[in-house]
Amino acid sequence: MLKQIPENYQPAPNLLEGRSILITGAGDGIGAAAARTYAAHGATIILLGRTVKKLEHVYDQIVKAGHPQPAIYPMDLEGARDSDYFELADNIDKEFSCLDGLLHNAARLDSLMPLEQYDLKIWARLMQVNLTAPFLLTHACLPLLKKSADASVMFTSSRVAHHGRAYWGAYGVTKAGCDNLMQILADEVENHTNIRANSIDPGAVRTRIRRQAYPAEDASLLPVPEDVMPAYLYLMGPDSREYTGEIFSV
Numbered sequence: 430m431l432k433q434i435p436e437n438y439q440p441a442p443n444l445l446e447g448r449s450i451l452i453t454g455a456g457d458g459i460g461a462a463a464a465r466t467y468a469a470h471g472a473t474i475i476l477l478g479r480t481v482k483k484l485e486h487v488y489d490q491i492v493k494a495g496h497p498q499p500a501i502y503p504m505d506l507e508g509a510r511d512s513d514y515f516e517l518a519d520n521i522d523k524e525f526s527c528l529d530g531l532l533h534n535a536a537r538l539d540s541l542m543p544l545e546q547y548d549l550k551i552w553a554r555l556m557q558v559n560l561t562a563p564f565l566l567t568h569a570c571l572p573l574l575k576k577s578a579d580a581s582v583m584f585t586s587s588r589v590a591h592h593g594r595a596y597w598g599a600y601g602v603t604k605a606g607c608d609n610l611m612q613i614l615a616d617e618v619e620n621h622t623n624i625r626a627n628s629i630d631p632g633a634v635r636t637r638i639r640r641q642a643y644p645a646e647d648a649s650l651l652p653v654p655e656d657v658m659p660a661y662l663y664l665m666g667p668d669s670r671e672y673t674g675e676i677f678s679v
């Protein structure tokens with residue numbers, strides 16, 4: 430059963446004060462909006478992504494707005510090896526000593542195509558970036574999340590995860606896999622009441638991925654990333670403490 434956040438949810442201005450939060454794919458689209466929004470609510474953000482210029486732009490926006498100074502961590506999730514994830518966790522440990530939030534947001538779509546013609550390279554790449562990377566990152570960061578008094582791990586789902594749809598191939602499979610990974614994690618850390626894991630399905634949002642999937646639609650009619658931020662705040666902050674193992678849809 431998909432869940433929804435409370436109607437007219439109003440996050441406290443200091444909702445995430447003092448928290449350190451790692452966001453993947455923080456340079457563009459929903460990830461960039463989440464970075465700015467979480468920072469505006471008091472969090473220190475670790476901006477992870479593969480395009481340094483985009484990360485620097487988000488960094489500048491956060492600093493200019495007077496929010497806590499973020500950190501930039503360039504990383505290409507396609508080529509990263511397990512040792513890279515442990516190195517990242519080590520660096521976070523040294524700088525922040527714990528991790529209060531982890532938003533698995535980065536993903537690729539590439540192109541939609543029928544299974545019969547599916548490009549095997551694209552299949553492998555999407556598995557790596559959309560599913561294996563969230564696993565490796567969670568695996569490396571768990572000791573840091575355990576040190577937090579209230580940690581939230583968010584995975585990013587999609588409408589095509591809940592029911593398989595023609596042509597969505599590896600993207601759909603990785604999104605369904607992320608929901609399953611989230612539930613496994615939630616079940617395993619149940620006794621660590623300080624960690625919870627949930628998925629968020631943002632719905633249709635005006636970003637590059639959406640454009641790739643629906644190039645002919647009128648994008649001006651779609652919500653922008655900022656419009657879905659109340660749900661991202663709700664799930665990252667303490668107001669959703671009672672939930673773990675759930676899929677929320679916007």
Ligand SMILES: NC(=O)c1ccc[n+]([C@@H]2O[C@H](COP(=O)([O-])OP(=O)(O)OC[C@H]3O[C@@H](n4cnc5c(N)ncnc54)[C@H](OP(=O)(O)O)[C@@H]3O)[C@@H](O)[C@H]2O)c1
Pocket residue numbers: 453454455456457458459460477478479480483504505506507508533534535536537558585586587588630631632633634635636637638639
């Ligand atoms: N927009 C929608 O309608 C919609 C609907 C359902 C779910 N979602 C999900 O929402 C999340 C955010 O997507 P979006 O819509 O905001 O699309 P987006 O603007 O294309 O953002 C995707 C982000 O992932 C990053 N990324 C891709 N490959 C990467 C790699 N190898 N290493 C590191 N980072 C990488 C991109 O970095 P670069 O910019 O540097 O390439 C970008 O920051 C995704 O998980 C997506 O599946 C979106």
